[in-house]
Amino acid sequence: xxxxxxxxxxxxxxxxxxxxxxxxxxxxxxxxxxxxxxxxxxxxxxxxxxxxxxxxxxxxxxxxxxxxxxxxxxxxxxxxxxxxxxxxxxxxxxxxxxxxxxxxxxxxxxxxxxxxxxxxxxxxxxxxxxxxxxxxxxxxxxxxxxxxxxxxxxxxxxxxxxxxxxxxxxxxxxxxxxxxxxxxxxxxxxxxxxxxxxxxxxxxxxxxxxxxxxxxxxxxxxxxxxxxxxxxxxxxxxxxxxxxxxxxxxxxxxxxxxxxxxxxxxxxxxxxxxxxxxxxxxxxxxxxxxxxxxxxxxxxxxxxxxxxxxxxxxxxxxxxxxxxxxxxxxxxxxxxxxxxxxxxxxxxxxxxxxxxxxxxxxxxxxxxxxxxxxxxxxxxxxxxxxxxxxxxxxxxxxxxxxxxxxxxxxxxxxxxxxxxxxxxxxxxxxxxxxxxxxxxxxxxxxxxxxxxxxxxxxxxxxxxxxxxxxxxxxxxxxxxxxxxxxxxxxxxxxxxxxxxxxxxxxxxxxxxxxxxxxxxxxxxxxxxxxxxxxxxxxxxxxxxxxxxxxxxxxxxxxxxxxxxxxxxxxxxxxxxxxxxxxxxxxxxxxxxxxxxxxxxxxxxxxxxxxxxxxxxxxxxxxxxxxxxxxxxxxxxxxxxxxxxxxxxxxxxxxxxxxxxxx
Numbered sequence: 001x002x003x004x005x006x007x008x009x010x011x012x013x014x015x016x017x018x019x020x021x022x023x024x025x026x027x028x029x030x031x032x033x034x035x036x037x038x039x040x041x042x043x044x045x046x047x048x049x050x051x052x053x054x055x056x057x058x059x060x061x062x063x064x065x066x067x068x069x070x071x072x073x074x075x076x077x078x079x080x081x082x083x084x085x086x087x088x089x090x091x092x093x094x095x096x097x098x099x100x101x102x103x104x105x106x107x108x109x110x111x112x113x114x115x116x117x118x119x120x121x122x123x124x125x126x127x128x129x130x131x132x133x134x135x136x137x138x139x140x141x142x143x144x145x146x147x148x149x150x151x152x153x154x155x156x157x158x159x160x161x162x163x164x165x166x167x168x169x170x171x172x173x174x175x176x177x178x179x180x181x182x183x184x185x186x187x188x189x190x191x192x193x194x195x196x197x198x199x200x201x202x203x204x205x206x207x208x209x210x211x212x213x214x215x216x217x218x219x220x221x222x223x224x225x226x227x228x229x230x231x232x233x234x235x236x237x238x239x240x241x242x243x244x245x246x247x248x249x250x251x252x253x254x255x256x257x258x259x260x261x262x263x264x265x266x267x268x269x270x271x272x273x274x275x276x277x278x279x280x281x282x283x284x285x286x287x288x289x290x291x292x293x294x295x296x297x298x299x300x301x302x303x304x305x306x307x308x309x310x311x312x313x314x315x316x317x318x319x320x321x322x323x324x325x326x327x328x329x330x331x332x333x334x335x336x337x338x339x340x341x342x343x344x345x346x347x348x349x350x351x352x353x354x355x356x357x358x359x360x361x362x363x364x365x366x367x368x369x370x371x372x373x374x375x376x377x378x379x380x381x382x383x384x385x386x387x388x389x390x391x392x393x394x395x396x397x398x399x400x401x402x403x404x405x406x407x408x409x410x411x412x413x414x415x416x417x418x419x420x421x422x423x424x425x426x427x428x429x430x431x432x433x434x435x436x437x438x439x440x441x442x443x444x445x446x447x448x449x450x451x452x453x454x455x456x457x458x459x460x461x462x463x464x465x466x467x468x469x470x471x472x473x474x475x476x477x478x479x480x481x482x483x484x485x486x487x488x489x490x491x492x493x494x495x496x497x498x499x500x501x502x503x504x505x506x507x508x509x510x511x512x513x514x515x516x517x518x519x520x521x522x523x524x525x526x527x528x529x530x531x532x533x534x535x536x537x538x539x540x541x542x543x544x545x546x547x548x549x550x551x552x553x554x555x556x557x558x559x560x561x562x563x564x565x566x567x568x569x570x571x572x573x574x575x576x577x578x579x580x581x582x583x584x585x586x587x588x589x590x591x592x593x594x595x596x597x598x599x600x601x602x603x604x605x606x607x608x609x610x611x612x613x614x615x616x617x618x619x620x621x622x623x624x625x626x627x628x629x630x631x632x633x634x635x636x637x638x639x640x641x642x643x644x645x646x647x648x649x650x651x652x653x654x655x656x657x658x659x660x661x662x
Contacts, residue, residue: 060461062468062514063494070497072505077276079525083593084274087479087522087535089245090447094221099445102400102438103225109365109405116361120159120172122190127163127170138174138186142167143339148318148327151339151349168194168373169339171354187353191340191373193310193380200383206306207385208459209424210492211374214391215367216253218403219433219448220244222396223455226403229411231455234428237418238457243476243513246454247534248432249483249527251633253393256431256452256482257319258287261298261389263486263508265527272628273596273617274530281507288649291329292320296506298486299333301495302387310377312337313391314366316346324569324647333387337373367392367406371413378420386424387493398637400434425492426457427485436637441611450534454485456513468514475513479521479535481528483510491515531615531629538591539600549585552616552625553603556632560605560612560653569648575657580604595620598628602635608655611635 079085095103120138121128129138142154142165157163159172174186215223220242224231234240249259255266264281271277280287293300303309311333313319318338321327342349344358345366359366374390396403414421430452439445456476462468491512497505509527511517523533542548557579564574583604590598597620602613614629634652644656 061465062462065491065512065515066494070506071508079276082274082276082524083596084530084537085522085524089479090534090536092221092444092447094225096444098442099439104401105225105404107401107404112360112363114361114363116357118188118362119174119186120188120190122165122170122192125164125192125194127159127165127172127190128161129159135177136174137177138172140165140170140172143169143171143343145331145336145338147329147331148321148338151342166194166196168192168335168337171343187351187357189340189343189354189358191337191369193335193373193376195380199381203383205383205385205423209386209421210302210489211386211421211424212389212427212429213374214389214429214431215396215403216391216393216431217397217434218430218453219451220246220453221448221451222400222403222433223430223453227407227410229407230414233411233414234455234457238414238421238426239463240426240428240455240457241472241476243454243456243480245477245479245534246429246452247479247481247523247526247528248450248452248532249481249529250532251631252435253319253431254322259482260485261489262292262295263483263490263506263510264296265509267630269527269529270630272530273598274628275524278527288325291326293328293330293332297332298489298493299387299389301490301493303333304495305493307385307387308335308381309333310335310374310386310388312370312373312389313393314341314370315393316341319391319393323649323651335377337370340369365395367395368409371409375413375417378417396434398436400437400439421457422460424457424459427454429454435633436635440635447534450532471516472514475517478517479523479526480513480517481510481526483527484513485510487511488513531633539588542587542589544584546587548599548616548618548625549587549601549603550581552587552599552601553579553585555616555625555627556601556603556612556614557605559627560632563650564653567648567650570645570650570654573644573657574654575607575660577605577610577653577655580606580609607660608638608641610638610652610655
């Protein structure tokens with residue numbers, strides 16, 4: 001026994017050394033506390049398993065994969081004429097000197113002193129008043145989820161001694177009985193997991209849980225440097241495996257979510273020297289114009305397989321229905337926190353006092369509310385398999401330094417739930433890296449944008465399966481995408497295809513991370529557009545007097561203006577753009593493969609000083625410049641100049657006409 005513990009501890013220490021030392025550079029910002037937990041706490045076996053469980057679970061293995069008959073066959077492609085059909089994976093230093101000036105590891109949580117006194121309390125399903133005052137009347141009502149945009153109000157009911165609300169989201173208010181005004185002096189919301197049946201303490205889940213915890217806009221490097229205690233907790237005590245080469249497949253959250261949870265591409269990848277070309281899986285904009293409920297949504301698969309399901313994010317609009325899409329037309333999972341966000345952060349159902357009270361009033365940030373909701377979900381269903389998606393959008397979306405102060409919360413969450421999650425697949429990840437700011441304007445930041453983080457912890461029993469762990473560790477060293485995550489969720493849910501979908505076969509572009517991955521793995525073969533490919537390409541910065549930059553930038557601006565002129569969602573509210581010829585136009589030339597020269601051009605436009613980039617190609621024997629990029633990603637934020645077009649897929653191009661002085 002002692003020898004076994006010694007081996008486990010030794011392997012843990014070695015893994016930490018390897019993971020925390022990158023390019024021979026040690027993180028100068030990691031707190032000593034990150035390594036202070038006594039090694040005795042690294043358990044040889046999970047405390048929630050009985051000895052009989054351990055004996056049977058020692059030899060557990062994955063179920064057989066679904067038959068390929070369940071999937072639409074992939075069309076054979078000829079990659080022989082594609083340039084850059086190879087991939088050298090980057091190995092980034094999270095504290096690279098070129099970005100050090102942008103890192104502020106001592107960033108603290110905004111100062112907050114709670115002045116709001118809670119007069120209602122919801123614990124273990126029981127709602128009570130915290131004051132015994134005959135001059136005060138308190139009431140509650142349920143807020144029921146309808147779809148991604150709407151909630152349904154329940155009837156107001158008085159809180160006498162106790163109440164047991166039959167819903168997850170409960171709104172409360174209190175009145176002074178002798179007040180002349182009918183307005184409440186107290187308004188609040190509580191969140192719980194309402195279970196309409198009774199837990200069976202002797203029953204164990206038939207399947208491991210699957211929990212997906214997403215922190216928006218966080219790269220692999222950013223997670224390592226900003227959440228060192230959380231990272232250590234996951235590596236040391238969950239035996240989590242980092243996947244440092246996850247590549248996003250699209251610019252922002254929604255298309256990456258569609259790939260991750262529906263397995264589909266939202267737009268065409270045009271045929272080019274770098275791609276064989278791929279068609280969108282959604283015809284005629286169906287990803288936006290039609291509801292997602294009846295599509296190949298993994299939440300439905302887990303539900304069908306007997307799981308209790310949950311989805312929550314801390315954004316009132318929501319990932320699946322942004323910018324103005326249908327999203328889920330019905331309640332997407334058993335438990336949905338959306339009424340909480342609609343009431344505190346939305347438009348139609350917004351209540352300012354509730355907004356102030358549930359966040360600032362109790363000194364709680366939005367990511368904490370959704371993580372607390374997940375915490376209760378884990379607690380309430382000990383006897384049932386669970387699937388959850390918890391997506392924190394606010395904490396890191398606009399500022400790479402805000403994440404530092406959340407390390408304590410996430411660390412404590414995982415430490416607290418270590419035993420409860422030992423029979424779980426836990427995916428802790430990002431959707432993409434930071435898309436704006438100083439870091440994004442560096443070469444390191446460009447790679448980080450394309451490289452969201454991923455750590456995967458397997459159930460304890462599978463961690464003792466040498467073959468499975470070897471396979472997963474091998475896969476962690478390879479290029480992967482959100483399509484592979486979808487294939488992994490399908491592998492775990494084991495859906496009965498014929499009874500789940502209107503069509504009889506699934507579209508699956510990726511491969512399960514729990515099985516050996518097919519080779520070779522390059523961006524185009526994995527359906528990653530060239531503009532988001534994280535594979536290392538040698539580039540040379542051209543001098544300012546080059547002959548490519550200005551003509552290419554003018555063509556790109558013209559293409560942007562064509563979109564502004566014709567796109568219905570912005571043509572009447574956004575002004576045409578022009579190239580800012582006084583700003584620097586940066587041109588980088590890729591190392592040539594064949595007779596075609598590829599350039600990355602970064603330029604600025606007026607009005608608004610938006611900074612964009614794109615790819616162009618030029619044959620060696622021609623002066624003609626051809627645009628390769630279908631869209632031009634923006635490098636600086638635009639919320640203050642494109643507010644009029646928030647519901648458009650082309651918000652980044654917009655400068656609102658209302659800002660132009662007549």
